[in-house]
Amino acid sequence: MSSANSLTVDDLGSAAQRDRRKRILDATYELAREGGFDAVQMRAVADKAEVALGTLYRYFPSKIHLLVSALASEFEHAEAAFRDKPIPGDTSSERVIFVLKKTTRGLQGDPHLTEALTRAFMFADASVANEIHSVGMLLSSMLTQAMHPGATELTADDVAIARVIGDVWLSALVAWVTGRSTAAETGAHMENAVRLLLRD
Amino acid sequence: MSSANSLTVDDLGSAAQRDRRKRILDATYELAREGGFDAVQMRAVADKAEVALGTLYRYFPSKIHLLVSALASEFEHAEAAFRDKPIPGDTSSERVIFVLKKTTRGLQGDPHLTEALTRAFMFADASVANEIHSVGMLLSSMLTQAMHPGATELTADDVAIARVIGDVWLSALVAWVTGRSTAAETGAHMENAVRLLLRD
DNA sequence: GGACGAAGTGGAACGTGTTCCTATTATGAC
């Protein structure tokens, strides 16, 4: 493990530390929601979370770590939400599209937040590998669950398809947050991709 | 058109201006090749190109514009190279994989340059839409040419498939330049995606 | 309670992208 990792919840012994971490992430969300990537300024986060700048950097070694950690925690919620109730739709593609649209709509409801998180994700380098990997696993798990609800065994093709869909989704998201495509185009493009990959 | 666009070759009347623009792009390439995104520092580019910092910003309104313009000009070369000679391979997938591998290998031969250009591309916002669009068109054109050599009419599906492959390629590239996957994994993932999309 | 190390505070300082200003040099109209 690299030494440049964020402090995860597990690492934090004391309640005060868990609370600091939460305050930092809350401040990050709030600033991101208001003004996107640029508004998440480390001094502002530290101020709002009422911690010193040095403490902020002790919990999250860079702005990118901070935002990708926030993204991962966002995805954990999304994944947990799908894990409980069955996903509607008669075919794989219907279910996958349902998951994608639902998740995308959630993100598009908070454009600034999404812009901040997506930007950070795309800019992350190897030192953020852990956080990135969590996000990838969660996305993959959501998609394969939608493809084969309740399945325990997955073929190599299933995994590959999930990954391709994840790639398309990410590209579409980037195009959207950077203002290069509209929400409708994003949705249409994802549906197209799913249709091409899952012909059922 | 936004006012925040790079000066294109067409905009530049005098030979001295074309020469300045070329010196700037050459300096950018050299710095990027040596040290990647971080090494492309605006002061360093200006020094190496022997222009003032203000002049550099007059030609390229931001570091991102500068790097994405460099990427676009790189793609123009790649696309031109494929336009002349026929692409080997008996099936669509073989030809598409050939194009992808060839282009990817070219990029992987210059990891720092690729890192710089890819990072810039992923970080670009709407103000770089023109440059981004050029890159997208060139990539799309390369892929559809590989799918249907010499074709003049393309179905909606052809275009959609090319776009999905482009998305996968970009994601794979990002994963590679950020050290999250190896060159071999990148290649395998792209082959997988092509196989899933072009079953011929 | 006291000692000690880890964690936190507050803020200065540095690097790099970006902006801005003034002086100087090219360019083009006449």
Added chain:
DNA sequence: GTCATAATAGGAACACGTTCCACTTCGTCC
């Protein structure tokens, strides 16, 4: 040639991510 205008040079100044340091507080062991 002369003048007006635009383009460039040179560099100071600013913003924000990041690092660092001196000091204080907290938790733990004796």
